[in-house]
Amino acid sequence: MNVTELLTEAYGRLPDLVRTAVHGLTAEQLRTAPAGHGNTVGWLVWHLTRVQDSHIAELLGEEQIYLAGDRASRFGRKPDPDDTGYGHSPEDVAAVRPESAEALTDYYRAVHDRTVAYVSGLTAEALDRVVDEAWDPPVTLGVRLVSILDDDVQHAGQAAYVRGLL
Incomplete structure (x- = not known):
């Protein structure tokens, strides 16, 4: 298996x-916080999609998918490129209000399709390119892609757990 196949599989x-996390849930269920104050299924899936969207857009030098059309409004948000969920308070989490499970899956599908198109064209050598010098050591493309994947898998698991609590 080569690097492209590995990333595409992952x-x-x-x-x-x-x-699986959102299928069949109502808008109200997507917005229900466990114990009244935790992250909601809707916020978790919105956040994992926002992280992937913002990072991949930056790597491609393109606009985030979230900023196009009415995408942000489907979550009760304004199209802010910096609004990815990092640092959100419980009030901010509650303010992410997906209109439906389809709003989440439609947005994720668009981001996923772009991500897979991007990673399917990479070479092993490309993964060593430094993409962020603000860290010590500097972050390479390979490390960034693993970081995005790690964050998304964790949040998808959390969303499945919260769904189970509903």
Whole structure:
């Protein structure tokens, strides 16, 4: 298996995790916080998608998918490229209000398709390219892609757990 196949396989597992977490849930259920104050299923899936979208857009030098059309409004948000969920308070989490499970899966599908198109064209050598010098050591493309995947898998698992609490 080469690096392209590995990344495509790894990222290819996320759509089923996202779909399973939200399938059949109502808008109210997507917005229900466990114990009244935790992260909601809707916020978790929105956040994992926002992280992937913002990082991949940056790597490609393109606009985030979230900023196009009415995408942000489907979550009760304004199209802010910096609004990814990092640092959100419980009030901020509650303010992410997906209109439906389809809003989440539609957004994730668009981001996923772009991500897979991107990783399927990479070479092993490309993964050593430094993409962020703000860290010590500097972050390479390979490390960034693993970081995105790790964050998304964790949040998808959390969303599945919260779904189970509902």
